[in-house]
Amino acid sequence: MSAIDQLLRSRELLVCVGPGGVGKTTVAAALGVRAAQLGRRTLVLTIDPARRLVTTLGLDELGDAYRRVPLGDLGGEAPLYAAMLDPGASFDALVGRVATDEEHRSRILSNRVYRLMSRAFGNAHAYVAMERLYDATASDDFDLVILDTPPTRNALDILDAPGRLLAFLDERVIGWLLRQPPEGLRARLLARGGAAARGLLSLLAGDTLVDDLAAFLELFVSLRPGFQERALAVQGRLRAPETAFALVTSPLADNLADAAYLRDGLAGRGVVLRALIVNRAYVPLGDHPWSAGADARPLGDALALLEPSGEGERAGFSALLDHIRALRQRIADGNQRAHAAALAFADGAPRGCLKVQAPNLDHEPQDRRALAGLAALIADPRAELRR
Ligand SMILES: Nc1ncnc2c1ncn2[C@@H]1O[C@H](COP(=O)(O)OP(=O)(O)OP(=O)(O)O)[C@@H](O)[C@H]1O
Ligand SMILES: [Mg+2]
Numbered sequence: 001m002s003a004i005d006q007l008l009r010s011r012e013l014l015v016c017v018g019p020g021g022v023g024k025t026t027v028a029a030a031l032g033v034r035a036a037q038l039g040r041r042t043l044v045l046t047i048d049p050a051r052r053l054v055t056t057l058g059l060d061e062l063g064d065a066y067r068r069v070p071l072g073d074l075g076g077e078a079p080l081y082a083a084m085l086d087p088g089a090s091f092d093a094l095v096g097r098v099a100t101d102e103e104h105r106s107r108i109l110s111n112r113v114y115r116l117m118s119r120a121f122g123n124a125h126a127y128v129a130m131e132r133l134y135d136a137t138a139s140d141d142f143d144l145v146i147l148d149t150p151p152t153r154n155a156l157d158i159l160d161a162p163g164r165l166l167a168f169l170d171e172r173v174i175g176w177l178l179r180q181p182p183e184g185l186r187a188r189l190l191a192r193g194g195a196a197a198r199g200l201l202s203l204l205a206g207d208t209l210v211d212d213l214a215a216f217l218e219l220f221v222s223l224r225p226g227f228q229e230r231a232l233a234v235q236g237r238l239r240a241p242e243t244a245f246a247l248v249t250s251p252l253a254d255n256l257a258d259a260a261y262l263r264d265g266l267a268g269r270g271v272v273l274r275a276l277i278v279n280r281a282y283v284p285l286g287d288h289p290w291s292a293g294a295d296a297r298p299l300g301d302a303l304a305l306l307e308p309s310g311e312g313e314r315a316g317f318s319a320l321l322d323h324i325r326a327l328r329q330r331i332a333d334g335n336q337r338a339h340a341a342a343l344a345f346a347d348g349a350p351r352g353c354l355k356v357q358a359p360n361l362d363h364e365p366q367d368r369r370a371l372a373g374l375a376a377l378i379a380d381p382r383a384e385l386r387r
Contacts, residue, residue: 018248019258034375091118098226244274282335
């Protein structure tokens with residue numbers, strides 16, 4: 001069994017990180033199909049709202065709720081599920097879980113400051129991803145959860161969010177706020193903000209925003225114990241031995257630079273990288289099983305096939321073939337450089353990290369069969385990246 005298959009069989013959480021546009025979502029979905037084929041009840045959790053994934057998985061829609069992916073003859077006994085993080089809806093669900101009673105919950109949900117915060121892009125996404133992760137990995141319904149992280153360099157936010165949240169909740173100001181009666185808090189905010197700030201706030205949103213802000217802080221503070229507990233649990237889970245981080249990249253220089261930043265960022269956060277997947281990789285012609293079908297024959301006999309009539313035509317064809325040869329050489333050189341760059345990057349991966357490559361396919365994977373095909377290539381022992 002290949003090392004990738006072993007990883008899919010043995011882990012409970014696989015987090016795919018990587019630079020933008022390298023194929024993280026595609027690889028996460030492909031590995032999800034593979035894991036289900038290996039008999040593991042798998043969930044692919046994506047943050048990428050790209051419509052393409054929905055159709056590739058054969059679903060008509062994908063949202064916050066877990067959806068079963070029909071695998072047909074590709075699958076076995078184990079089901080594959082997918083869900084797409086909708087930060088707003090996920091945040092609401094989170095409040096529902098940690099708020100103590102119905103009234104408490106509806107007060108938060110209808111609060112304007114809360115709505116603004118939970119729907120805004122940015123850190124809110126990382127918190128929600130982290131919380132959803134907690135939920136999914138705690139569930140008995142899945143043997144393996146594959147998390148596809150957002151298309152930014154800040155996939156590290158996923159790791160930082162729990163700590164940042166804990167730090168925020170620990171700040172003395174929150175403790176101070178916690179001890180204030182709601183009316184006192186409102187009065188303090190008004191006093192501290194001063195006339196100018198208050199004037200600006202009223203101009204922007206009206207006087208009641210200050211009330212909403214005070215109410216939000218008070219409610220948020222009262223959620224502290226639940227958040228804190230879960231943030232700590234997620235922090236532990238992300239570094240647990242049942243969890244593996246896979247770094248997906250392409251062999252292009254810009255992507256490798258971003259990938260190096262992520263690799264070092266993970267190491268600095270005490271996370272061990274378990275797999276490096278160089279996606280959309282190129283290999284020299286004729287040098288690898290992927291290029292078995294490619295025609296690597298020299299163009300030498302092409303001239304005879306063209307059957308030129310007369311010297312003029314012969315010279316013309318000959319010049320054309322020279323152009324084609326040069327073009328082919330340029331492509332081969334480019335592939336060689338990309339391959340060398342991928343190898344050099346792989347040298348910097350930590351010890352024990354799996355290093356594999358996946359070919360740049362002629363056709364973008366557009367259905368479950370193509371995803372299964374890509375996964376089979378990744379899991380092929382010959383995909384291992386080595387000198
Ligand atoms: N091995 C491959 N061969 C050919 N095309 C691929 C391959 N892997 C991914 N693609 C294509 O590359 C594009 C980007 O893939 P994908 O959306 O999975 O990247 P991503 O890293 O998730 O991007 P983002 O950072 O925007 O979330 C898609 O059009 C996808 O079909
Ligand atoms: Mg993506």
